Amino acid sequence: MSTPSEPARKVIPITPVAPDASSAGEIISLYEAQKKIYPRSISGLFARWRWGMVFLTQLVFYGLPWFEWGQRQMVLFDLGARRFYIFGLVLYPQDFIYLTGLLIISALSLFLFTAVAGRLWCGFACPQTVYTEMFMWIEHKIEGERSARLRLDNGPWTFEKIRKKFFKQVVWIAVALWTGFTFVGYFVPIRELGSELLAFQGGWQIFWVLFYGFATYGNAGFMREQVCKYMCPYARFQSAMFDRDTLIVTYDPERGEQRGPRKKNVDYKAQGLGDCIDCSLCVQVCPVGIDIRNGLQYECIGCGLCVDACNTVMDKMQYPRGLIRYSTQNGVAKRWTQSQIFRRVLRPRVLIYSAVLVALCVAMLASLVVRTPLKVDVVRDRAALSRIVSGGKLENIYRLQIMNATEGEQRYRISARGLEGLEVASEADVDIGPAESRWVAVRLQIPYGSATPGSHAVQFDVQAVGAATHVTEKSVFLVPR
Amino acid sequence: MSDFTSNFWSVFVTTITLAGIIACGILLWMAGRKKVAATSDNTTGHVWDEDLVEMNNPLPRWWVWLFVITIVFGLGYLAAYPGLGSFTGKLNWTQKGEYEAEMAKAKTELEPLYARFASMKPEDVAGDPQAHAIGERLFMNNCAQCHGSDARGSKGFPNLTDNDWLHGGTPEKIRETLEKGRIGNMPPMAAAVGSPEDVRNLSHYVLSLSGSPHDSLRASLGKPKFAACAACHGMDGKGNQALGAPNLTDDIWLHGWGEAAITAMINNGKVNQMPAQAEKLTEAQIGVLSAYVWGLSNKQVAAR
Numbered sequence: 013m014s015t016p017s018e019p020a021r022k023v024i025p026i027t028p029v030a031p032d033a034s035s036a037g038e039i040i041s042l043y044e045a046q047k048k049i050y051p052r053s054i055s056g057l058f059a060r061w062r063w064g065m066v067f068l069t070q071l072v073f074y075g076l077p078w079f080e081w082g083q084r085q086m087v088l089f090d091l092g093a094r095r096f097y098i099f100g101l102v103l104y105p106q107d108f109i110y111l112t113g114l115l116i117i118s119a120l121s122l123f124l125f126t127a128v129a130g131r132l133w134c135g136f137a138c139p140q141t142v143y144t145e146m147f148m149w150i151e152h153k154i155e156g157e158r159s160a161r162l163r164l165d166n167g168p169w170t171f172e173k174i175r176k177k178f179f180k181q182v183v184w185i186a187v188a189l190w191t192g193f194t195f196v197g198y199f200v201p202i203r204e205l206g207s208e209l210l211a212f213q214g215g216w217q218i219f220w221v222l223f224y225g226f227a228t229y230g231n232a233g234f235m236r237e238q239v240c241k242y243m244c245p246y247a248r249f250q251s252a253m254f255d256r257d258t259l260i261v262t263y264d265p266e267r268g269e270q271r272g273p274r275k276k277n278v279d280y281k282a283q284g285l286g287d288c289i290d291c292s293l294c295v296q297v298c299p300v301g302i303d304i305r306n307g308l309q310y311e312c313i314g315c316g317l318c319v320d321a322c323n324t325v326m327d328k329m330q331y332p333r334g335l336i337r338y339s340t341q342n343g344v345a346k347r348w349t350q351s352q353i354f355r356r357v358l359r360p361r362v363l364i365y366s367a368v369l370v371a372l373c374v375a376m377l378a379s380l381v382v383r384t385p386l387k388v389d390v391v392r393d394r395a396a397l398s399r400i401v402s403g404g405k406l407e408n409i410y411r412l413q414i415m416n417a418t419e420g421e422q423r424y425r426i427s428a429r430g431l432e433g434l435e436v437a438s439e440a441d442v443d444i445g446p447a448e449s450r451w452v453a454v455r456l457q458i459p460y461g462s463a464t465p466g467s468h469a470v471q472f473d474v475q476a477v478g479a480a481t482h483v484t485e486k487s488v489f490l491v492p493r
Numbered sequence: 494m495s496d497f498t499s500n501f502w503s504v505f506v507t508t509i510t511l512a513g514i515i516a517c518g519i520l521l522w523m524a525g526r527k528k529v530a531a532t533s534d535n536t537t538g539h540v541w542d543e544d545l546v547e548m549n550n551p552l553p554r555w556w557v558w559l560f561v562i563t564i565v566f567g568l569g570y571l572a573a574y575p576g577l578g579s580f581t582g583k584l585n586w587t588q589k590g591e592y593e594a595e596m597a598k599a600k601t602e603l604e605p606l607y608a609r610f611a612s613m614k615p616e617d618v619a620g621d622p623q624a625h626a627i628g629e630r631l632f633m634n635n636c637a638q639c640h641g642s643d644a645r646g647s648k649g650f651p652n653l654t655d656n657d658w659l660h661g662g663t664p665e666k667i668r669e670t671l672e673k674g675r676i677g678n679m680p681p682m683a684a685a686v687g688s689p690e691d692v693r694n695l696s697h698y699v700l701s702l703s704g705s706p707h708d709s710l711r712a713s714l715g716k717p718k719f720a721a722c723a724a725c726h727g728m729d730g731k732g733n734q735a736l737g738a739p740n741l742t743d744d745i746w747l748h749g750w751g752e753a754a755i756t757a758m759i760n761n762g763k764v765n766q767m768p769a770q771a772e773k774l775t776e777a778q779i780g781v782l783s784a785y786v787w788g789l790s791n792k793q794v795a796a797r
Contacts, residue, residue, distance in 0.1 A: 040531045042524055044551040242556060396641035399648055402744045411642050438643070453643035492648070 048165070049237060049301040051148060052158040052293070056320025058135075065136045066145055074190075077197040082419070089199050095447055101380070102417055102447055106387055113376045120372065124365040126250050128357055129259040129338070134247065135315035140239050143191070143232035144299065147184060154180045158296060184233050185225075192225030237300040241311050251310060256341040257356040261314055263294075263305045263336050264344060271305070276329060287335050291325055294318035294336055304336060385417035386424070387449075388474045390487045398490045405457040407437060408489050414442060414474060415449035422446075423477040426454055430470035431489055433458045441477070456489060465493040503578030510577055518564050525557065600775075607777035610784075615664035618781060619788030628785025631778055635770065636786075644789050648749055649765060654789045657745050659737045662790060668783040674769030677737050681762035685721040695719065696755040702730045702742045705750070 079086040081099060088097045096103040103110060125132045134141060155161045155176050164173055197205055200217055208214045209221065231239055240247050254260070268288035274280045288305065295303045297318060300311040304318045322336040343353040393409045401407045416422045423443050428434050437455040444450050456470065467488040475482045497503070529537045531549050539547040574582040581587075610618050618624045633642060639650045646652040651659060659677065660670055686692050694715030699722075700707035719730070725738040732740035739747060748758055748765075770779060 038531050039528045040537070040549060040551065042527055042529070042537075042551055043554050043557050046553045046555070238553060242553060393637070393642050395638045396645075396647035396650065399641075399646065400746065400750055401645075407645075409641050409643055409645065455643065455645070 046238060047301070049299070050158045050161050050165075050296075051299045051301075051317075052296040052321075053148075053152055054293075054297045054317050054321045054324070056317075056323060058316030058320050062136055062141075062145060062315060062317075066142050069137060069139075069142055070146075074194050077194060077202040085201050085203075087198065088201060091199055093447075102385070102419060104387070104415065104417060106415075107383075110376065110380070113372065117369065117372050117376065120365060120369045122246070122250075123253055124362065124369055126253040127255070127258060127362050127365060129314070130254060130261075131247070131250055131312070131314035134240060134250070134313035138246075140231060140244070141299075141313065141315070143228055144236050146187065147232040148299075150183050150187070151180060154183070184229055188229035188232075189221065189225040191228045192221040192223065195224045196220045237311070237313075240300065240313055247310075247313075255361070257343075257353075257359060259338050259340055259353075259357075260308055261304055261312060261316060261319060261336065262308070262339045262341075262344050263288075264334070264339075265305070268305065268335050287326070287329075287331050289325065289329065293321040293325055297321045384481050384483055386422075386474065386476060386481045386483050387413075387415040387417060388472065388483045388485045389413040389415075390472055390485045392487055398492050400460060401437075401457070404460045405437070406460045406463075406491060407455050407457045410454045410456065410472075410487060412452045412454050412472065412474070412485075413449055414444055414452060416444040416447065418481075419446050422479070422481075425475045425477055426452070427473045427475070428454075428456050428470055429473065431458050431463055431468050433462050434470060434489070458489070458491075463489075463491050465491045467491075500579065503580075505578070507578040507580065510571065514564060514567055517560075521557065521560055521564075607775075607781070610781050611777055615668075615780070615784040615787060616791075618784035619664075619791065624781050625785060625788065628781050628788075631774070631782045632785060635773065635782075644786070646747075649747065651747055652745070653786050655745065656790050657740060657743060658734060659732075659739055659747075661734045662787070664783050664787045667786050668779060670767060671774075671779050671783055671786075672769060672771045675737060675767040677763070677765035677767075679725075679738075679758065679763045681760060682721055683760045686718050686759060691715070691718050692756055692759050693752065695722075695759060696752045699730070699741055699755050700752065703744055705744070707752075 076087050077085060081097070084097060086097070086099060088095075090096070094105050096107075122133055151161070155164055164176065167173060193205070193209070194202070196217055199220075200214075205214075205217060209218065212218070235243075267286060269286045270284055271288035271290040272285050273290055274283065274285055292303075294305065295301075295318075297320070298304065299315060299317065300313060302309050302311050304312065316338065319336050319338065323333045326333050326335055340348075340353055340356065342348065342356065389412065391411045391413070393411065396409055398406060398408050412426065414424055416424075421443060423441055426436055426440050426442070428436055435457055437457045438453060442450065442452050454472075467490050470487055470489045472485045472487060473482065474485070529539070532538050535549045536546045537549055541547075571577050572582070573584045574586050576582070606623070610621070610624050613621070632640075632644065636644070640646050640653055641650070644653040656662065658666070660666055660675055683689075683692055686695055694711045695718040696715070697707045697709075697711035698713075698715035698719055701709065701712040719728075722730070722741075725736050726732055726741055727738075730741040732738045739745075746754070748754060748763060770782075774782065
């Protein structure tokens with residue numbers, strides 16, 4: 013995407029952050045205890061979007077296990093029985109390709125969103141963000157706004173402080189346990205799980221509920237932004253997918269500087285000031301505790317809360333919005349308009365991602381639609397190659413694993429073709445229960461001497477009786493010398 | 494350590510492992526004590542490769558504690574489990590031990606089940622659905638390699654589903670076969686029969702016994718030669734289960750059918766072996782298995 017005027021070398025769009033004036037010359041250690049971040053709550057367009065995503069994702073997550081589909085849970089990943097129920101689908105380990113497809117689609121979606129709009133996933137949809145948001149909301153409700161929380165934490169342990177902290181922990185633990193319970197409910201039927209847990213049965217299930225509950229509590233209550241900053245692999249490689257036309261949260265220094273406080277209705281431009289009034293609201297609302305005015309930093313999760321904060325202030329000052337806004341590197345550098353920026357969204361990289369993504373989604377849906385709910389594996393007996401049986405017949409023996417992937421009992425008819433006079437000598441019809449598989453010994457015979465010595469390709473046809481389901485599997489028929 | 498001629502490698506591995514862990518600990522300690530003066534552009538002043546500067550982004554302290562925990566865990570693990578050369582670890586854990594423990598556990602779990610089968614008559618065990626399922630699995634794992642997964646055998650391996658038995662088909666006889674194995678021995682008889690032409694005639698006579706297609710002139714010429722065979726197969730050719738000599742008058746041909754196959758058998762003889770299973774399987778398993786095999790040819794009694 014580089015024009016000839018630009019240097020060929022890719023410049024990583026990260027600018028050194030200006031330090032606090034106090035830290036220059038200070039003796040620092042390579043490690044330090046983490047400073048706790050006290051994000052201020054803010055309302056606005058992006059805050060609403062974030063909450064919308066919280067509701068959307070959590071309604072699905074907490075709600076889905078409670079729906080029934082016929083005689084079973086609608087979405088259930090039964091690891092013990094190795095059956096995966098998703099709405100009307102029953103998937104088996106043999107359908108692993110669909111999981112692979114899903115993961116590839118997820119990865120490509122991540123590439124696409126990141127190329128277009130930076131760390132959208134991180135800011136709006138990632139469970140880490142969503143649960144942190146929920147836990148911070150609880151904290152905010154119980155302990156109050158940022159300043160109140162700071163006062164509370166720095167203050168002495170009064171009865172009031174103990175009461176608030178205790179109450180907060182109780183609510184946090186309750187939400188975390190419910191989250192763990194819901195998560196395990198995707199793998200164990202949730203209604204039974206509930207009654208089992210109340211009776212303290214099922215050691216492993218209790219363990220996993222506690223495990224995922226603790227993970228939620230620890231990550232959303234305490235680790236928060238540190239997961240994104242120090243642990244998350246996505247965060248590390250998403251920055252590699254940015255280019256100069258990727259939408260990022262930007263501060264417009266040309267417009268904002270010289271920053272400084274001023275009175276309203278003063279001709280601040282005459283004083284040599286820019287639009288930034290240095291109220292530091294954008295820093296206070298930031299969930300990862302950075303100052304966006306120092307440029308794009310690796311910690312930024314692109315949640316847009318500083319945009320909301322700054323727009324609120326700009327409205328109060330009656331300055332135009334957008335001192336901090338979603339824009340691109342090129343957009344800021346070349347003073348582009350919105351439409352110029354959005355025109356660059358449809359660049360080859362994005363189009364290729366989109367095309368591959370659409371193709372994959374279509375392929376996946378198509379293969380799910382035409383999927384046969386029947387699986388057949390043919391295993392030739394390896395030792396007993398062939399034999400002569402009474403009646404002058406030559407016989408080969410196979411074991412067929414027939415797997416009924418429907419949810420009702422089904423009769424299957426086995427036939428074979430590929431050689432003259434080939435017939436199934438064993439029982440041709442087998443009954444297989446719902447979502448069960450059986451090994452069936454099948455004997456094929458041809459008249460002795462009707463085929464040349466060696467191996468001949470044959471095909472097994474397994475046809476569901478009274479249904480259109482039908483599978484063909486290849487094997488070989490051996491004729492001895 | 495039995496694997497090597499000296500304990501050099503054991504010492505070598507132990508030294509490298511421990512030195513590596515200790516080196517990690519020292520590195521961590523040194524890095525933790527290091528102090529640098531922050532510069533005004535928020536870097537540590539550390540420049541590498543002309544333009545790579547290390548920025549002042551201190552690692553969180555809990556991350557360091559995680560590192561310490563891994564070192565402690567590693568040392569604890571090496572003390573408990575094998576990992577330091579030939580040192581077996583305090584817990585004396587071995588893969589073989591795990592396997593044996595699991596097998597012993599499975600055995601104790603299955604004991605009451607097998608005890609119930611042992612107290613039943615073999616004919617009843619054959620009819621028990623649970624025993625049938627166990628028998629089928631045992632058969633698939635231990636017998637199907639030769640007798641085929643449907644137990645119908647193939648050339649050289651007897652069919653177990655018909656009523657033609659070389660050594661007898663009672664559950665007791667089958668059990669004996671399973672435990673001790675069998676050697677089927679047909680000596681080369683060409684010298685006792687006579688010329689190659691005699692052998693061919695005899696083959697046709699043998700074919701005539703079961704009413705198979707044959708040359709009746711050759712068969713009548715070969716008939717007197719059958720005296721050499723009658724010692725084992727009987728004058729009427731109906732075989733002898735005490736010797737394991739097959740019945741020649743039925744339509745079942747273990748080692749091939751037709752003049753060529755029979756001629757080859759008379760000329761060369763055959764030693765056929767069923768291996769003994771007493772070493773591989775427990776007595777209880779052999780009991781269930783013999784009932785299962787008996788049930789294969791006695792469907793009216795056996796389950797399903």
